[in-house]
Amino acid sequence: MLEHGKRDLVSIEDLSTAEILELFHHADEFRGNLRAWSELCRGAIMATLFFEPSTRTRLSFESAMLRLGGGVITAADEKSTSRAKGESLADTVRVVGGSYADILVVRHPEDGAARVAARYARVPVINGGDGAHEHPTQTLCDLYTLWKEKGRLEGLEVVLCGDLRYSRTIHSFCYALARFGANIVTMPYPGFELPDYVLHRLRRDFGVQTAAASVADLPGIAGSSNAAAYLTASKPHQLALFTNLTNIEVNRIDAIYMTRAQRERHSGEETKNYPRLSRSTLGAAAAKDARIMHPLPRVDEIDYDVDDDPRSVYFRQAELGVPMRMALMAFLLGRIQLRATRPGTSSVSPGIAAGAGLRCSNERCITNNEGVRYLTRDFRLREAEAPPVLSCAYCEREIEARFVGHAQDRVVHRYNSAEARRIQPQHRVYFESEAQAQAAGFACREG
């Protein structure tokens, strides 16, 4: 594993807010004439390593690179790769990122795979979607579309509709909207609400508060959803604007972001009455200036006769993906410079001994799958107390560590005991349970 000066885009957190806005301006410039940039990245080669099919994402990246004048090599189909012979992702990216390509786009079914790729490759890595973890370029394109359509992001009222549970696109988009100060109304298909860990992270990292919401005059969708929630940035005075905090009435909508049922991730579950956007929905007064967004592909959740509505921007959203990705790649390849400062804390944390006793509780995490052969566990402390929370450095799953041991004494205590508090930070080793501590050779004491 090497340390490099290179930049990667594994998580949307790998870019600062100012950098993102600066990339938007570059994307605008590229979009001015898509065919005018064929000298900018001449000589550079991008490899798309797709261990899970996604024609749309792959073609968007490949088009962007060709428009920048670079070359493209593609491994698009898991079965045709060396994985059939048992090769690890770490080896693949070291080979392909050795002399074959100057930038890698990786899509992989396991959570955290993109971080593994970024750590092992010598060249910049872009996450093209890693399991249920992140799909940051989709988020960039979504933000860019909204920003272009509305001229800003702060204070926008964005309705998220449909499957909010399994869509990684939605989760990344939530964090990003919160970061830029937009408000979110969730209108999930019942049973497919935002997961608690997303809500928890929105609260902790962005100070987002939640209230019940209703969008009474949004027919069709509103009817199917009795779990609408309003998520707004931390400043207390914002929620105070509403008279009834238990049921905020949303009267203006800037965007409706619709998602398909992620059938490949919950094949057994029922999606028969899945919400559907139609002309009648868009007739609602609140939706007068709304933009209809969708990450595509759609199935049936937006009627075809909505396509011609000037508020429908989902095809424009796809179109903006190319200049957005051109800007991103030109930046990562060092062909354009950003003036903005990079994020303060890199989301790439060096391995810390504190997590040596833990195992990531996400069974789809790459550390519990193909990485089991070669990856070292790596956790970063996210919350120090009440109880301590550590997150996996790969898939970012958070774990409550209710037991703290002393690395030298090899004795473990409950996190809130006096004994635990006396252990110096640099000696602390965290565990989820006494059993886990004992398995690691630590003794348990009443504490």
Add this chain to the structure above:
Amino acid sequence: MLEHGKRDLVSIEDLSTAEILELFHHADEFRGNLRAWSELCRGAIMATLFFEPSTRTRLSFESAMLRLGGGVITAADEKSTSRAKGESLADTVRVVGGSYADILVVRHPEDGAARVAARYARVPVINGGDGAHEHPTQTLCDLYTLWKEKGRLEGLEVVLCGDLRYSRTIHSFCYALARFGANIVTMPYPGFELPDYVLHRLRRDFGVQTAAASVADLPGIAGSSNAAAYLTASKPHQLALFTNLTNIEVNRIDAIYMTRAQRERHSGEETKNYPRLSRSTLGAAAAKDARIMHPLPRVDEIDYDVDDDPRSVYFRQAELGVPMRMALMAFLLGRIQLRATRPGTSSVSPGIAAGAGLRCSNERCITNNEGVRYLTRDFRLREAEAPPVLSCAYCEREIEARFVGHAQDRVVHRYNSAEARRIQPQHRVYFESEAQAQAAGFACREG
């Protein structure tokens, strides 16, 4: 669905005869030095969207685009596309033709799919084969080869041999040969004759007449075919040259066009005694100056020892595909201009209300398959009387409409009744049957 100034190539009818000849001259120029044109389409990107495999066709297009200096993005395998998630062709071409690519080549298993792609995409669409409908660039390459070999097309005697029933290549080639005034001798494998609808269209649109034929001295092939027919352009004096119109003796052959059995389209049927071209066939006097053509891939229908015969041009035919496609794409991308006028009636007809009650009777038509979700029925009137014939705007299947209704009165009559004739053209609505009319809410009256 958008209206554009752009040109597409969905059917060979989308190019005028003069345009085709002009493209041949451009192809000749490109062929002079294939490596000399890498600036002509610099900055342009072609996407090959292949929902059905065809390596040969795909590689020919990709090579042509690279030789023009453009870039290529490829979705070559149905399974690796968004279709697995349920995306429609209309959505795919809107996305890929949005900012990803400047020209699309589409191959699809459903009849009429290329017309759908052309209607929805903002950029030029080339049909790379849509079901049993058309494969116009193959036809262009076939014509170009023949034209180069013989210096003209008019008056040539062309033998079509083998499976004439299921090969879309053959059907398109027939129409094109008729258009350019060549004569056709069909020598089908028994049971695989040209379909009646092809003969009907040849007669109606090109005035082609049919007579029984024999090519007595073409051993091997002739023997297996007892259904040879002679198809010649309309001028009566042409057939009059022959003394015995019931069995024309063909004594000079300019080209033998051999096709393989389309096994994927008639797997159950017998092809054991399929015709086979060998050295002995070519020894026939009539074949002295014939050119042996084949769209490739061949299976066993041409012996390998024929390959070295100077009359064998099937590999040259494939070779000419690249400069021909270069000319076509340079034209559609606006990088070369043609002086010839475009076809008078565009084969793209605006939807007409007259066909509102009809359903395409071709079960493989895209309107009866993936398009059922979003396509509006669209028919154009091809024959007004005896009885009226309408053709599907997508797959071009023709339907006899024996009942005519009045759009406002909502009463239906037999097409040849006095009542039917009284209905103004702009009020006519056509039906195949009374039952179909009733299902559409029309009343039936004795008429």
Add this chain to the structure above:
Amino acid sequence: MLEHGKRDLVSIEDLSTAEILELFHHADEFRGNLRAWSELCRGAIMATLFFEPSTRTRLSFESAMLRLGGGVITAADEKSTSRAKGESLADTVRVVGGSYADILVVRHPEDGAARVAARYARVPVINGGDGAHEHPTQTLCDLYTLWKEKGRLEGLEVVLCGDLRYSRTIHSFCYALARFGANIVTMPYPGFELPDYVLHRLRRDFGVQTAAASVADLPGIAGSSNAAAYLTASKPHQLALFTNLTNIEVNRIDAIYMTRAQRERHSGEETKNYPRLSRSTLGAAAAKDARIMHPLPRVDEIDYDVDDDPRSVYFRQAELGVPMRMALMAFLLGRIQLRATRPGTSSVSPGIAAGAGLRCSNERCITNNEGVRYLTRDFRLREAEAPPVLSCAYCEREIEARFVGHAQDRVVHRYNSAEARRIQPQHRVYFESEAQAQAAGFACREG
């Protein structure tokens, strides 16, 4: 089948020793700045025709071509090719090598397929691996790596470890090491020793002698291998340096070349105790200056903690593949010239009548598989006596021909009979058995 002035790389024998060394120097120049050569092959197109998946090899070639400024077209997946419609390799390469591409890289599961491709294509063909026959660019990269690491090849002590039986990479590497005068220590996984025909050819063509060997202080590997052998070039004085010729003690190792178990070629066999390189192995005194090589992908045969050892060069080996392939392709496309003379005897031999009665005994040879329809048998005489040996011109399998017939008298004799010796060379026809001779219409006489 055409005769051309073009050069191909089907076997490593197609390049002279001096040419290989000259290509190394060109590769060094390309490697100096991989992005500086994008004008060298501008306008040229490479086609990768892969009838068997190999992402690594394909991407390495494609990257090399893009870095040279050329274009790439790819048929990467057997199922998506015309083979599904029954097309022969000979037809495919004639089409793709007609106007589509200026150089072909072919990978195919049948032994000898690359020679077929080279004979039929008008453009240069590079063998990207044909069954168990050869994979010469891998060999070039291996030699180039070793040459760069050690500054020379002659006299090096190279340990080959693991599956030496099924790995074509190992066989080609053995011949090449022998050609350059390196010594080989084989440490096979028991049951996976070098095949006898490889040893035989090493002895005959390169004068290599074999002795038992031990590498006592190479823990782990040495223990598992009780069949180590020492192979050294012909000069008798070399082996004389060792005091005990029955068990040579190897005290210095320049390279350890590790291979994975070729599971796809021997799925039923046991590989549980397959050798494994670990830090402890590398602690051996003899391995102090060794380079650890591996053709990749690895499975478990090298521990991940060996990756950081400065002696591990397997990722560099993959990296050097791109400049090496750049040099090779620039040479075959005529964009760089070599001063060295080409091999004296071309490994492409014209068909000789002498083998007309033989059938290649390699059941995986292309002449016994897809080529059965169109290939003519073709053998070249390798040894004239004791008994005569002929090798298949495609897969190079050698056959002992114990019977010699007279082409005109049509009588066959035992090879060592007086009658056989009297037959003039130009009249000799060889057979493996009397039965084979009789089947060809020859009479058997006591001889």
